[in-house]
Amino acid sequence: MPTARDPSPGGATVTERAPTGAALTGGMRWVFLHVYSTPAARFSTAVMSQVRVRFAPSPTGFFHIGSARTALFNWLYARHTGGVFILRIEDTDKERNSDAYLGLIYDSLNWLGLNWGEGPEVGKNGGGDFGPYRQSERSEIYREHVQRLLDGGRAYEKDGATWFKLLGDRYEVFDEHRKKTVTKVKLPPVVIDDRIRGRVERLEDEDFVIVRSDGNPVFHLVNVVDDIAMNVTHIIRGEDHLSNTSKHVLLYEGFGVQPPAFAHIPLILKQNGPGKMSKRDQGALIEEYQRRGYLSEALVNFLCLLGWNPGDDREKMPIAEIIRLFDLPGVNQSNARFDDKKLAHMNMAYLLELPADRFVAIAREYFQLHSAAHSAAMAAGDSYFRDVMLLSQPKVKGVEELPAYTAYFFNEDFSIDAKVRDKVMAKGDPKARLRELAEMLKAGDLSSDSAVEEAMKALAAKNGLGFGDYQSVARLALSGTNVGPSITGMIRVMGRERVLMRIERFLAM
């Protein structure tokens, strides 16, 4: 609905949209609002001035892009409003939970810089007055709340499970889709005043289970109970939860509590094929980007732009600026397709302007994960490694290219690309050029790129040739290929001894 960006204040939604056909539902809506707004006064705490948002993942699988963005939008909103970002672990599914996945949630959030003010205590994160923050430790709280519904006649037991009871006239009907007779309840549609979608109506007409027959409470119940208990003011979550929201609103009503503000953000679609992105899709895992040496600030910047924008043409922005500008009405309503090319570009842009020390540190970290490249690189010594990395920084699109891109700096047995060799050796007398270059380098000043460059240019001029006549064959002899950093930089970094050795070996071939 196009009224989305106009969050009408204070539930005044009832009156807008006039004549045609809305009269009936409008009237019923009033009844509904009346029912739950009266007892709300008794339960709801004083006016909450501070925004409290939560990210509530389940440790049942890898942490993926979609979850990361939901966490990010919550975090941004908390930072923007000076509110609290809560991490709550929804680990009620005993079958599928695992500590490894839980650890991955903590690691990924930390890596992305999404620190939580309240939640499980991990490192500098967590703590808070509304714990415990793992649902597996909150059973007593759920039991009390279910008892309250039972006592108030809003829940009953059947088939060993506990069901939430809808209030209204009941009737039986055969459900074609599920092939069974079900009991339905006559009710006006639930109204959701969504900060991103606008007004959404959805009919909820069947009682639903809130505690399984094995005694475990279900998602809908624990989610609502915790959001009440933790004083959550804004629920920012994926649009896939929009259809659950009617159940949740009914539960709030059952507890006599005014629901928080809802904001359903668009989904991220997989880049190839139909459907939303899931943990199994190509490029879906946060862990993977971390492992591939992506810069978290680049990934965060990219993720912000999937479903949100600052309202102008800016894309690459410091996080502080994003925090300043981020707001719920600026979030898009349509799903966005993930594009790894754009992410790679963003990553390169960040890489290019990374301070030298940090670039080298990240490169070293990356090499450590790749033992073969690592041992050779480390054997060459810290300062040589640093020089090689800084020489390559402006040339690569990502840290993951580094080991292959720089391999010949660290290994003497690099291979010579046959095609390149044939091409380079085809015209002129490259070997003669190489001999002239070696002669010059024996005594030349190799202390800076410009010194090397001047010497090479002088040599070329003396022989009536161009810089390129020396560059291509020198590159071939030193690296075996025709791509790489500037040749002058290579000579400077490799040093006289190594350069002369490689040239001689090449001439002997």
Add this chain to the structure above:
RNA sequence: GUCCCCAUCGUCUAGCCCGGUCCAGGACACCACCCUUUCACGGUGAGAACCGGGGUUCGAAUCCCCGUGGGGACGCCA
């Protein structure tokens, strides 16, 4: 099948709320050229979109309706 959400270049999007300034702007990708010491970066340029149909209006990408398409939800999963 039922219900809900959405709809601008291949992709992410600006513009839409408050109709004219839009023969629709930016970015990624692609192509060409320039720069150049290879490869990149960078610069310049090209191609590329208002889903369709009705309506309202002097005028619609912008408002309304209907189609169509895409997405989501329909569990004693979360």
